[in-house]
Amino acid sequence: MFLPQGELTMTNDMESLQNAIYLDQVPESWTKRAYPSMSGLAIWFTDLLNRIKELEIWTSDFSLPSVVWLAGFFNPQSFLTAIMQSMARRNEWPLDKMSLQCDVTKKNREDFSAPPREGAYIHGLYMEGARWDTQAGIMVDARLKELTPTMPVIFIKAIPVDKQETRNLYQCPVYKTRQRGPTYVWTFNLKTKENPSKWTLAGVALLLQI
Incomplete structure (x- = not known):
C-alpha cells in the first residue's frame, strides 16, 4: 500500500x-x-x-498440426479423449468400448509435413527407467547416464477395445512431470520382448516434462 x-x-x-x-x-x-x-x-x-x-x-x-506437442496442453487428457470421441462419432461406436492404440514411429517431428487421416502424431515425450530402440521398435534397457531419452514421434489412434493387441505389450503410464502420482495422464501400450513385469518393477514411465 x-x-x-x-x-x-x-x-x-x-x-x-x-x-x-x-x-x-x-x-x-x-x-x-x-x-x-x-x-x-x-x-x-x-x-x-x-x-x-x-x-x-x-x-x-x-x-490439426502435422505433429502435436502433447505436453503443450494444459489438459492433455482432453486431447487424447477427443481422438476417441472423433472416431467413435464417425463410426457410431460406443465411446466406452474404445481405446487408444500407440504406435511408435522411427521418425522425428521434422519428418512429418501433414497430420494422419485419423488420430494424431504426438511428440515431446521422454522415457524414464528404460529407452526405446528405434530400429527394433521395442523397449530395451536404459544406457548409463541416459536418464530420460527422447521418444520418437508416436502415432495415436482410437480403435475398438476388442481389437486392441494385448501380447508383448507393457502398459506404460504417462505423467506430466517426474513427480508422477497426481500428474498421471494416460497409459500407452508399448511393445516389448521382455516380460512386462520387468518394466513395472523398474518403474518405467513416459514423461511430458523433465
Missing part, C-alpha cells in the same frame, strides 16, 4: 513474490493457476511462451 509520504510498504504476498523470483522459483500464486511443473522460473517461463506460441499457430487456421 502507498503511505502519505509516497513510500511503498511491502506486503507478505509481494515479499513472497520477490523471494521466489530471486531464487528462480515459480511463485506459489502462479502455480495455483498453472500446469504442473518441477522446473525453475526461467525454464518454466520459456516453456510457457512455447505453449502460447504452439496454441497461436494452431488457432491461426484451426487445423
Whole structure:
C-alpha cells in the first residue's frame, strides 16, 4: 500500500513474490493457476511462451498440426479423449468400448509435413527407467547416464477395445512431470520382448516434462 509520504510498504504476498523470483522459483500464486511443473522460473517461463506460441499457430487456421506437442496442453487428457470421441462419432461406436492404440514411429517431428487421416502424431515425450530402440521398435534397457531419452514421434489412434493387441505389450503410464502420482495422464501400450513385469518393477514411465 502507498503511505502519505509516497513510500511503498511491502506486503507478505509481494515479499513472497520477490523471494521466489530471486531464487528462480515459480511463485506459489502462479502455480495455483498453472500446469504442473518441477522446473525453475526461467525454464518454466520459456516453456510457457512455447505453449502460447504452439496454441497461436494452431488457432491461426484451426487445423490439426502435422505433429502435436502433447505436453503443450494444459489438459492433455482432453486431447487424447477427443481422438476417441472423433472416431467413435464417425463410426457410431460406443465411446466406452474404445481405446487408444500407440504406435511408435522411427521418425522425428521434422519428418512429418501433414497430420494422419485419423488420430494424431504426438511428440515431446521422454522415457524414464528404460529407452526405446528405434530400429527394433521395442523397449530395451536404459544406457548409463541416459536418464530420460527422447521418444520418437508416436502415432495415436482410437480403435475398438476388442481389437486392441494385448501380447508383448507393457502398459506404460504417462505423467506430466517426474513427480508422477497426481500428474498421471494416460497409459500407452508399448511393445516389448521382455516380460512386462520387468518394466513395472523398474518403474518405467513416459514423461511430458523433465
